[in-house]
Amino acid sequence: MKLLHVLCILFVFLLPAAALDREAFTFTNYRLDVRIEPGQQRLAVRGQITLRNDSTAPQKNVSLQISSTLDWSSIKLAGKAVQFVSQPYTSDIDHRGALSEAIVTLPQEIPSKAKLELEIGYEGVIPLDTTRLTRIGVPEELAKHSDWDQIGTSFTAVRGIGYVAWYPVGVESANLSEGNSLFETLARWKTREGASNVQIHFEVVSATDSPLELAVNAESCKPGSIEAGRGQITSIDCSFEFLAATVPTFAVAPYSVLNQPTLDIHYFPEHKPAAENYELATELALPFVKEWFGTPRGKIKIVELADAKASPFESGNMLMTPLNSDSRIAGLTVVHQLTHSAFLSPRPWIYEGLAHFAQAAYLEQQSGRRAALDFMAQHRTALVDAERSLAAERGSSTSANESLIATSREEFYRSKAMYVWWMLRDMLGEEALKKTLALYRPEQDKEPSYVQRLIEAQSKRDLEWFFDDWVYRDRGLPDFRVESAYPRPLVGGGYVVTVTVENLGEAGAQVPVTLRMEGGEIIRLLEVHAKSKSVLRIEAPGTPQEVIVNDGSVPERDMTNNIFKINPGTK
Numbered sequence: 001m002k003l004l005h006v007l008c009i010l011f012v013f014l015l016p017a018a019a020l021d022r023e024a025f026t027f028t029n030y031r032l033d034v035r036i037e038p039g040q041q042r043l044a045v046r047g048q049i050t051l052r053n054d055s056t057a058p059q060k061n062v063s064l065q066i067s068s069t070l071d072w073s074s075i076k077l078a079g080k081a082v083q084f085v086s087q088p089y090t091s092d093i094d095h096r097g098a099l100s101e102a103i104v105t106l107p108q109e110i111p112s113k114a115k116l117e118l119e120i121g122y123e124g125v126i127p128l129d130t131t132r133l134t135r136i137g138v139p140e141e142l143a144k145h146s147d148w149d150q151i152g153t154s155f156t157a158v159r160g161i162g163y164v165a166w167y168p169v170g171v172e173s174a175n176l177s178e179g180n181s182l183f184e185t186l187a188r189w190k191t192r193e194g195a196s197n198v199q200i201h202f203e204v205v206s207a208t209d210s211p212l213e214l215a216v217n218a219e220s221c222k223p224g225s226i227e228a229g230r231g232q233i234t235s236i237d238c239s240f241e242f243l244a245a246t247v248p249t250f251a252v253a254p255y256s257v258l259n260q261p262t263l264d265i266h267y268f269p270e271h272k273p274a275a276e277n278y279e280l281a282t283e284l285a286l287p288f289v290k291e292w293f294g295t296p297r298g299k300i301k302i303v304e305l306a307d308a309k310a311s312p313f314e315s316g317n318m319l320m321t322p323l324n325s326d327s328r329i330a331g332l333t334v335v336h337q338l339t340h341s342a343f344l345s346p347r348p349w350i351y352e353g354l355a356h357f358a359q360a361a362y363l364e365q366q367s368g369r370r371a372a373l374d375f376m377a378q379h380r381t382a383l384v385d386a387e388r389s390l391a392a393e394r395g396s397s398t399s400a401n402e403s404l405i406a407t408s409r410e411e412f413y414r415s416k417a418m419y420v421w422w423m424l425r426d427m428l429g430e431e432a433l434k435k436t437l438a439l440y441r442p443e444q445d446k447e448p449s450y451v452q453r454l455i456e457a458q459s460k461r462d463l464e465w466f467f468d469d470w471v472y473r474d475r476g477l478p479d480f481r482v483e484s485a486y487p488r489p490l491v492g493g494g495y496v497v498t499v500t501v502e503n504l505g506e507a508g509a510q511v512p513v514t515l516r517m518e519g520g521e522i523i524r525l526l527e528v529h530a531k532s533k534s535v536l537r538i539e540a541p542g543t544p545q546e547v548i549v550n551d552g553s554v555p556e557r558d559m560t561n562n563i564f565k566i567n568p569g570t571k
């Protein structure tokens with residue numbers, strides 16, 4: 001009771017007037033001058049932002065949030081300073097787990113749909129910070145490979161919302177320890193900001209004579225002037241247009257740049273052989289990608305991260321990753337990026353799912369089906385865990401909607417979607433799927449069923465059940481078991497084996513069934529719908545030994561019940 005009382009007082013103190021709606025405004029336009037001083041780890045920003053009141057109520061207050069290591073210096077409306085209170089606001093949309101929030105009190109209310117232009121200024125430092133991860137128990141050593149953002153003397157890389165609020169945003173607090181709260185908050189922001197425009201003039205001040213290269217993931221950048229020598233300033237003007245898909249990000253380091261027609265790599269000079277490896281991998285992978293997804297629309301851009309164990313990050317046309325000298329990994333990396341460049345879709349399960357599928361298919365072409373299935377299996381555990389925790393959540397709330405068309409979870413729109421494309425390829429055949437992809441037009445993809453209709457027109461198959469189980473709804477994963485396998489000897493020699501496969505799960509699939517026998521194996525595909533059984537007869541020239549359902553091409557929640565030993569006595 002006492003605690004509640006204290007909380008009430010706090011609330012009253014923080015929100016003097018009406019409750020603050022942090023997501024009332026859409027930030028429709030940013031025009032920022034960003035000065036980066038790596039020597040001081042410093043960032044200073046001046047500029048204008050345009051906000052539109054997209055709530056239904058008039059608003060008297062605006063929330064502007066930046067990373068908590070940055071401080072607000074000024075906020076003006078029509079040339080006049082406006083009243084604002086700056087307070088710390090706990091939120092995991094930033095690596096520090098806290099924001100500097102300016103709560104601006106406007107001279108008059110902004111009606112619904114009306115716009116507001118503010119002049120803003122803020123500055124501070126952006127050091128490496130793992131607070132939001134270490135406070136939920138992630139060991140420091142692991143956390144810094146994931147939250148690697150920083151402005152530093154020798155290396156700078158800073159991602160936007162979800163990592164570092166280096167440009168102002170306005171969202172309700174997100175908490176990493178509360179289920180999917182962070183991804184849902186970010187998804188709401190991206191939806192609101194889908195049509196927003198960001199223009200940034202970057203200036204990098206170098207503290208030494210060595211030139212610094214700036215890499216930005218914007219659709220277009222125009223290099224500005226370079227003032228050489230000590231204290232040299234490099235400038236560049238960039239424009240971001242698809243904030244629904246792009247998190248504005250920049251990197252600064254004494255990079256060398258390898259600039260090829262299909263590839264642009266920013267790398268550390270000592271890693272030149274690795275960079276050349278990626279160049280070769282791109283040449284080798286290009287014909288495969290063209291055949292499947294068409295000609296890439298532009299260059300792929302790879303920016304090296306200084307920490308060799310850093311988790312890669314992709315956004316817009318840029319991939320940030322430590323370079324790997326293993327040419328197999330370089331190959332998989334460039335296939336993913338080339339696929340993005342060749343095949344656009346506004347739907348993450350199509351855009352990312354196909355890029356992951358492309359990796360598996362490329363591996364299959366190079367090293368065989370087993371290698372591809374082993375690669376896909378690396379995605380399986382995370383997917384099974386995500387489905388399991390979701391099933392537990394679903395028990396308590398019915399709002400959880402993680403269908404592929406609605407999900408904001410990476411395990412779904414990446415891993416599960418990869419499997420969905422792989423299964424579609426197995427069902428339709430390579431040629432039919434390639435033809436469908438060639439007909440796909442992102443601007444026509446307005447209805448969730450658009451891609452299903454394209455595929456059905458091409459393959460002349462009814463796939464409603466498949467899309468229903470895997471794409472439009474989240475029905476979890478199948479669970480196959482071989483219920484029985486009866487071999488019957490044939491008069492002229494050999495056997496016919498009658499196999500019954502049961503699917504205990506809520507999602508159906510066409511699954512490979514392997515019959516192992518003396519002298520080899522036979523693989524057949526069998527469609528087994530959710531909560532049902534299907535029967536298959538396989539003719540075998542040799543003595544049948546065992547039946548295995550699912551070679552790993554269908555993600556399944558339990559793979560321990562998939563083998564059936566055929567008893568020689570049951571002949």
Ligand SMILES: [Zn+2]
Pocket residue numbers: 314336340351352355
């Ligand atoms: Zn991707």
